[in-house]
Amino acid sequence: MPQYKAPIRDFQFLLQDYLKIEQYKSVPGFADCGPELMTPVLDEAAKLCEEVLFPLNQSGDKQGLRYDNGRVIMPDGFKEAYDTYVNGGWPSFTCDPEYGGQGLPEVLNMPLMEMVCSSNLSFGLTPGLSHGAYNAIMLHANDELKKKYAPKIVSGHWSGVMCLTEPQAGTDLGLIRTKAEANTDGSYALTGGKIFISSGEHELTENIIHLVLARLPGAPAGIKGISLFISPKFLVDDNGKIGERNKIRCEGVEHKMGLHASPTCVMQYDGATAWLVGEPHKGMRAMFTMMNAARLYVGVQGLGVAEIAYQNALAYARDRVQMRAVTGAKFPDKPADPIIVHADVRRMLLTMRAFCEGGRALALEMALMNDLAHRHPDAEMREQADDFVQLITPITKSYLTDGGFDMANLAVQVHGGYGYIKEYGVEQYVRDARITMIYEGTNSIQALDLVGRKLPYRTGRYLRAFFHPVDAFITKHKDNAEMQEFIKPLSKHVEYLQKGTIWLAMNGLSNPDDAAGGAVEYQKLFAHVLLAYIWARQAAIAQEKLKASGDKEFFEAKITTARFYMQKILPSTISLLSSLTAGSKSMMQAHL
Ligand SMILES: Cc1cc2nc3c(=O)[nH]c(=O)nc-3n(C[C@H](O)[C@H](O)[C@H](O)COP(=O)(O)OP(=O)(O)OC[C@H]3O[C@@H](n4cnc5c(N)ncnc54)[C@H](O)[C@@H]3O)c2cc1C
Numbered sequence: 001m002p003q004y005k006a007p008i009r010d011f012q013f014l015l016q017d018y019l020k021i022e023q024y025k026s027v028p029g030f031a032d033c034g035p036e037l038m039t040p041v042l043d044e045a046a047k048l049c050e051e052v053l054f055p056l057n058q059s060g061d062k063q064g065l066r067y068d069n070g071r072v073i074m075p076d077g078f079k080e081a082y083d084t085y086v087n088g089g090w091p092s093f094t095c096d097p098e099y100g101g102q103g104l105p106e107v108l109n110m111p112l113m114e115m116v117c118s119s120n121l122s123f124g125l126t127p128g129l130s131h132g133a134y135n136a137i138m139l140h141a142n143d144e145l146k147k148k149y150a151p152k153i154v155s156g157h158w159s160g161v162m163c164l165t166e167p168q169a170g171t172d173l174g175l176i177r178t179k180a181e182a183n184t185d186g187s188y189a190l191t192g193g194k195i196f197i198s199s200g201e202h203e204l205t206e207n208i209i210h211l212v213l214a215r216l217p218g219a220p221a222g223i224k225g226i227s228l229f230i231s232p233k234f235l236v237d238d239n240g241k242i243g244e245r246n247k248i249r250c251e252g253v254e255h256k257m258g259l260h261a262s263p264t265c266v267m268q269y270d271g272a273t274a275w276l277v278g279e280p281h282k283g284m285r286a287m288f289t290m291m292n293a294a295r296l297y298v299g300v301q302g303l304g305v306a307e308i309a310y311q312n313a314l315a316y317a318r319d320r321v322q323m324r325a326v327t328g329a330k331f332p333d334k335p336a337d338p339i340i341v342h343a344d345v346r347r348m349l350l351t352m353r354a355f356c357e358g359g360r361a362l363a364l365e366m367a368l369m370n371d372l373a374h375r376h377p378d379a380e381m382r383e384q385a386d387d388f389v390q391l392i393t394p395i396t397k398s399y400l401t402d403g404g405f406d407m408a409n410l411a412v413q414v415h416g417g418y419g420y421i422k423e424y425g426v427e428q429y430v431r432d433a434r435i436t437m438i439y440e441g442t443n444s445i446q447a448l449d450l451v452g453r454k455l456p457y458r459t460g461r462y463l464r465a466f467f468h469p470v471d472a473f474i475t476k477h478k479d480n481a482e483m484q485e486f487i488k489p490l491s492k493h494v495e496y497l498q499k500g501t502i503w504l505a506m507n508g509l510s511n512p513d514d515a516a517g518g519a520v521e522y523q524k525l526f527a528h529v530l531l532a533y534i535w536a537r538q539a540a541i542a543q544e545k546l547k548a549s550g551d552k553e554f555f556e557a558k559i560t561t562a563r564f565y566m567q568k569i570l571p572s573t574i575s576l577l578s579s580l581t582a583g584s585k586s587m588m589q590a591h592l
Helices: 008-018 035-063 078-087 106-119 121-140 143-155 283-319 343-375 379-420 426-437 443-454 461-477 481-507 512-547 552-569 572-581
Strands: 066-068 071-073 158-163 179-182 188-198 207-214 227-232 234-236 242-245 248-253 264-277
Touching: 008 035, 008 106, 008 343, 008 512, 008 552, 035 078, 035 106, 035 121, 035 426, 066 248, 071 248, 078 121, 106 121, 106 283, 106 343, 121 143, 121 158, 121 188, 121 207, 121 227, 121 264, 121 283, 121 426, 143 158, 143 207, 143 227, 158 188, 188 207, 188 227, 207 264, 207 283, 227 234, 227 283, 283 343, 283 379, 283 426, 343 379, 343 512, 343 552, 379 426, 379 443, 379 461, 379 512, 443 512, 461 481, 461 512, 481 512, 481 552, 481 572, 512 552, 512 572
Parallel strands: 158 207
Antiparallel strands: 066 071, 179 188, 188 264, 207 227, 227 264, 234 242, 248 264
16 A cells, blocks of 8 residues: 655745745745745645545546546545635645635645645646636736636635646647637627546536637637637626636546546537637736746645655555665575665665655745745846746656656555555556656657747846856865866766757757757756756755754755765766757658
8 A cells, every 4th residue: 555744844944044045034925934824834735635535546546537427526525625625725725815815925835735645646737727717817817707607716615727628739839720709788698618627527626727728719729729718518697606618628538648537528618608818809918927836836746746656666665575785685584684784775766766856856846936926025036037947847747747747656666566466556656757748748748938039038038047156166165175076067068958059059050940949958958957056055055054963864864865965966967969050850751
C-alpha cells in the first residue's frame, strides 16, 4: 500500500530561509505571513491531504467514473472529500476579500496545491480549474458578472471550467468553430461542441460555470476572431439564485490512460445562454493574461506526483532485500542487503530527491514572483518580477511535468516488478502524470514560446531577469572556499547556456527550423542551469545554517543533494548544447 507524508519541513525551509517571505510584509496580503500563520496552514493542509484526499486516490483510480445520460457520477467518497475541502475554506485562500476571499498570497497556497496533487491529482483538477476560471472572471469580466459568479466560486459551492478544445482545434485554437450569436437581451447563444473538458460535468458543486471560447458572426479568421463567454450549467437570477438548466449537456466522458477519477467531458452547447467576458475578439488575449498562473499550477501537478513517487520508492528501497552490496554485506544478519545499498538504486533515489526539492523551490519562487508582479506597491519591482515570470514560466511548466513523469517512472523501476503491479500504487503515478506534459500547452509549445517569444522580447530584456541575479550570486560567492564545489559548475554551465542562447540568436532567424527544432533542447538546458542556481543558493543557506548549529541532519542533506545535482545531473547540459548546435538539417531533410 502506498503512503504519503506532506514534506512540511521543506516547505518551512523554503518559505522562511530560502524565499524569506517575511521581508514582504508591506506587500498587500503578506502582512500575516509569519510562522504564526504558516505553521497552522501547513499543518491543516497536510491533515486534509494525508487523511482525506490520499485514502481516495487508489480507490478513485480503480472505481473510476460513471456516465449516465448526461450525468457524471464521481467515485465513492469524492463528494464528501470535496465538501471537507470547501468547509475548510481552502478555495477562498488567495481570493479577493471583496468577493469573500482571504486575500492571502499564492506563495502560501502553493504548498497546499502540491500536497493536493501528491495525494490525489484527479481530485485536484476540479478546484484547480475553478481557480483558473475565477482568475479569468476577475481579470476580464465586468462588475455585474463578477458579483454574480465570483463569490460562489470563491466559496467553492460552484466550480468553474475552461472550455477551449474542440476536435479539430487543440494547440491551434484559431480553428475553433463554436458559434456565439447575440440574443436581444444582451446575452448570447452558444452553439457547438467542446472535447476534453476537465470537470465539465459532475455533482460535486451546485453549479458549474463554463468559460467558453467561441466565435461571433463575422469574426476575423483565426486566433484574432475568438471571444470569451461565461455560461452557467444552471442559469442564475439577479439575486444569485439558481434557476433553470441551461442548454449545456455532457455527451460522455473519455476513457483515459490515467486520472480515472477526473471527468474529462465531451460537452455540447445547443444555444446555451452566455455572456461576453471582456471585449469581442479578445478572448485569446484574456487567456494569455492568466496563462502564467495556470501553467505554474500544471507544473506543480508534475511536482506533486514526483514527490509521492519518491516517498514510496524510498520506503520500498529501505525495505526490499535483494543481493549483497558490491563492497560486502552491509546487513549480514539479513538474507540479503536492502536495495538502498546499491549504487544505482541510490542514483535513482537521489535523482528524485534533487528533482522534488529543487522543483519545489522553483515552484514556490515562481508563485512568489507571480504575487510580487501583481501586488508589489513599487512599479519597478512589479516589472522585475513579471520579467522573471514571463521568462521562467514555460521552463517551469515543462521541467516540472517532464520530471513528474520521469520520476514516477523511476519509482516503478526502484520497485522492480512490483512497481508494475497495481497494489503498490506507483504505476498509477506514471499514468496520472503523463497528461501534464500535454495539457495547458504541450511541452513542445512551451519551448516554442520560450524561444520564439520570450528570448527575443525587447532585445533580451526577459533574459536579463535571470542572468543578472545569477551573475551577482556568482560574484558574491567567488572567494568563498566552501562554495566552490557549487559555484564552479554553476559558472561553467551558465556559459554553456549563454553559448546556446547566442547560437539560437544567430541561427534561429536565418533558419527558423533551427530555432523550432532545438527549442526543447534549449528549454531543458535552461532548466538544468536554473536548477543549478537554485541548488547553489540552497547549499549557501544550508552552510550558513550549519554554522549556526541548526537542524544538522536536514541541512547536511541539502548540501549532499546539491552536490549530487552538480556532479550527476547538471553535466547533461553538455549533450543538450551539442545536439542544439547541431541544427535541424538532419530532421528536416529526412523522409518521414
Ligand atoms: C485529460 C485531459 C484533460 C484536458 N482538459 C482540458 C480542459 O479542461 N479544457 C480544454 O479546453 N482542454 C483540455 N484538454 C485538451 C488539451 O489541452 C489538448 O489535448 C492539448 O492542448 C493538445 O491539443 P491536441 O490534443 O489537439 O494535440 P495537437 O494540437 O493535435 O498536437 C499534437 C502534437 O503536435 C505537436 N504540435 C502541434 N503544433 C505544433 C507546432 N506548431 N510545433 C511543434 N509541435 C506542434 C504538439 O506538441 C503535439 O505533440 C485536456 C486533454 C486531456 C487529455
